[in-house]
Amino acid sequence: MSRVRVARALLALVTTMLMVAAGRAHAQPRFDPQLFHPSLSQRSNAAGVSSADLLENGSFELGLLAHYDTRPLVMRSADGSRLYAIIDQQASLHLLGAVGIAGRLELGLDIPVIVMQRGDTIPTLPNFDVGAPDAGAGPGEARLGLKLRLFNTHTEDSPGGAAMALVVEGFFPTGEQDDYQGEGFRIASRLVVDGITSTGHRVSLSAGYTYRSDLETAGLSVGGTVDWGLAIQFRSRYVHVVPEVRGSIVVAADDFSYEEAPTEAMLNFRFLPIEQVMIQAGGGVGLFQGFGAPDYRILFGLSYMRVPDRDRDGDGILNRVDACPEVPEDADGFEDEDGCPDLDNDQDGIADEPDECPNDPEDADGFEDEDGCADPDNDQDGVLDPDDSCPLEREDRDSFQDEDGCPDRDNDGDGIQDISDQCANEPEDQDGFQDTDGCPDPDNDQDRILDGVDRCPNEAEDYNGVEDEDGCPEVDTDGDGLLDPHDACPHEPEDRDRFQDEDGCPDLDNDGDGIPDTADRCPMQPEVVNGFEDTDGCPDQTVIHVTCASIEIRDHIHFESNRAVIQHRSFDLLNQLAGVIVSRPDLRRVSIEGHTDSRGRDRHNLVLSQQRAASVREYLIQHGVAPERLQSEGYGETRPIDDNNTPVGRAANRRVEFVILEQDGCRDN
Numbered sequence: 001m002s003r004v005r006v007a008r009a010l011l012a013l014v015t016t017m018l019m020v021a022a023g024r025a026h027a028q029p030r031f032d033p034q035l036f037h038p039s040l041s042q043r044s045n046a047a048g049v050s051s052a053d054l055l056e057n058g059s060f061e062l063g064l065l066a067h068y069d070t071r072p073l074v075m076r077s078a079d080g081s082r083l084y085a086i087i088d089q090q091a092s093l094h095l096l097g098a099v100g101i102a103g104r105l106e107l108g109l110d111i112p113v114i115v116m117q118r119g120d121t122i123p124t125l126p127n128f129d130v131g132a133p134d135a136g137a138g139p140g141e142a143r144l145g146l147k148l149r150l151f152n153t154h155t156e157d158s159p160g161g162a163a164m165a166l167v168v169e170g171f172f173p174t175g176e177q178d179d180y181q182g183e184g185f186r187i188a189s190r191l192v193v194d195g196i197t198s199t200g201h202r203v204s205l206s207a208g209y210t211y212r213s214d215l216e217t218a219g220l221s222v223g224g225t226v227d228w229g230l231a232i233q234f235r236s237r238y239v240h241v242v243p244e245v246r247g248s249i250v251v252a253a254d255d256f257s258y259e260e261a262p263t264e265a266m267l268n269f270r271f272l273p274i275e276q277v278m279i280q281a282g283g284g285v286g287l288f289q290g291f292g293a294p295d296y297r298i299l300f301g302l303s304y305m306r307v308p309d310r311d312r313d314g315d316g317i318l319n320r321v322d323a324c325p326e327v328p329e330d331a332d333g334f335e336d337e338d339g340c341p342d343l344d345n346d347q348d349g350i351a352d353e354p355d356e357c358p359n360d361p362e363d364a365d366g367f368e369d370e371d372g373c374a375d376p377d378n379d380q381d382g383v384l385d386p387d388d389s390c391p392l393e394r395e396d397r398d399s400f401q402d403e404d405g406c407p408d409r410d411n412d413g414d415g416i417q418d419i420s421d422q423c424a425n426e427p428e429d430q431d432g433f434q435d436t437d438g439c440p441d442p443d444n445d446q447d448r449i450l451d452g453v454d455r456c457p458n459e460a461e462d463y464n465g466v467e468d469e470d471g472c473p474e475v476d477t478d479g480d481g482l483l484d485p486h487d488a489c490p491h492e493p494e495d496r497d498r499f500q501d502e503d504g505c506p507d508l509d510n511d512g513d514g515i516p517d518t519a520d521r522c523p524m525q526p527e528v529v530n531g532f533e534d535t536d537g538c539p540d541q542t543v544i545h546v547t548c549a550s551i552e553i554r555d556h557i558h559f560e561s562n563r564a565v566i567q568h569r570s571f572d573l574l575n576q577l578a579g580v581i582v583s584r585p586d587l588r589r590v591s592i593e594g595h596t597d598s599r600g601r602d603r604h605n606l607v608l609s610q611q612r613a614a615s616v617r618e619y620l621i622q623h624g625v626a627p628e629r630l631q632s633e634g635y636g637e638t639r640p641i642d643d644n645n646t647p648v649g650r651a652a653n654r655r656v657e658f659v660i661l662e663q664d665g666c667r668d669n
Helices: 003-023 568-583 602-622 647-653
Strands: 060-076 082-101 105-118 142-152 161-172 186-196 202-211 215-217 220-222 225-235 239-250 263-274 277-288 296-306 544-546 550-553 587-595 630-634 655-663
Touching: 239 277, 263 296, 544 568, 550 568, 568 602, 587 602, 602 630, 602 655
Parallel strands: 587 630
Antiparallel strands: 060 082, 060 296, 082 105, 105 142, 142 161, 161 186, 186 202, 202 225, 215 220, 225 239, 239 263, 263 277, 277 296, 544 550, 550 655, 587 655
16 A cells, blocks of 8 residues: 555545534533543554654554453542442444654554443432443544654664654544543644663653643543653564553642542553564553543554565565564575574584684584584594594504593503603502602512512511511611510610610600600609699699599688689689699589688678689689589588687688589599
8 A cells, every 4th residue: 555545545534533523513522531542553652652663664554452441430429439430341442553654754543433331320410410421332532643753863773772752643523522432622742752772672751731621520620631651662573561651630620639640550462473463462550540540451452564665684685574674684605595694604603704614513622613613533643532532632552542542641550651661551569669660570679578578678688597588687777776576666766764675665755644754854753733833744742632522722712801702812723723623534523612600690601602602613614624513502601610719710611612523433632
């Protein structure tokens, strides 16, 4: 169909719409609650939000779009609760057409038909007429639109950028106003700005104004509206996903409310099985339940776009059969009929231009992979790579495992390279004797005793009648005067300190106290580990003595007067005590018992003795004694050991005792 014929058809439709409008001019004026006006070209726009995209010059689009709406017009009480649904359900069908002109204009037409319309039965009230919402089927208001592109930076050569367009649409009163299927002639204009990604995704923002007469129905006044919309088109070759949100604001509303700001959100899915055909389905919900915003909407559509036969990329393949109409075929004799450039014919990851074998894939085995040619025998050793265990290393061809393709640089695996191995197929015995020649030496010292049973394989047996079968000469290796057969430590000289000197072994710690004799001031007397000068090796005269029943301390633990705070002068004593307990793991459990003299109240003395015993326990724990080995108890003045009537006796009674509760064995120290 030529552009002239399309223009004539549109002119005839406009004339018909004007005649229908003249025949309906007598109807009582009411406003049209339908705020969803489909884009005249569904292919280049969102369902209800225009974009700055245009149909190509000479192309046209025809489409059918059906939608079903619930409760787009509702009467509410003063408190906002719903009273009646003036329009409860409405189903509409739109015949859409658009044509691209000169690359800057798009002319479109919408002829809607109300297929079904139902509303609640509303009581008749004086001066309150809501019309006939149950009107059934009838024509809606036809719409003629013009889109003018103002600028566009998105091109085939430079994808991505921005675009702007002006959209002007006129509504013709072809619908029955009394049935809420029209409201009379009006004009809507809006400015659209698009942002486009390099992959063709598009964000559209539109804003404009609808010029209309002030109308009122069921207490709602409607005049001119500010219209806005936001849509995102996620586009791929076969699928488009299009979310959008749009709304209107009544400019002349005296008491602004959501009724005067209807808003709706929609989500549409589009499928393009071929370039010319688009199928879509989607739905929406009213966000602000104003007039014209339905509870929900369901939408289905089908459109056909005809573009003139042309070759956009200039590769000699027409767009309608060109799988890549924007990119020219490379015409290299490989799949040239599809119209798409094959930059890597053999799909080996190397572009054809540097690929020396563009139709044969590189084997990508890490060997000369950059030339694009397969290398069946990388190392050129005559063993093909699939059978070659070492495809990048040549077989050495020495008659030893030559079929695996790997060079065997050490045939016998003895660690000596064959080039230096005098016995390449016999492994060196690696016994420290002439191991660099690669040959095994079964009898290193040539004493007729094979190394496997020779205790001294590198020293010849002296055959002196003493243990001649062991292969070792009888010597005094460590030079301590004891021949090796009689020396328990033939490689360590006896220390000759008159302690077990006859065994030939040095005794580094005669008394076994853990302090080497060289540092032990009393090498024949074991150190007593009690936390006091434990490093000199001599037993100490200590104030601490361990018996089977208790740990006796021949000194006092001093506290602050009438308090449980240990004085500093007792820290050394307690440090020594902690060392003794830690060194005696046989002392499994010790009770720390506190006592006082008889001065003061009985209860106070009992608590003080308990606190002092607990302080001692805590101090010992902090200095390495395991908590589970200690318990504390206080007895106050109940267990005196001396006369509380004398200062000396009271001093003796103020004490801390250490009673052994559990002990492995019993040894006094």
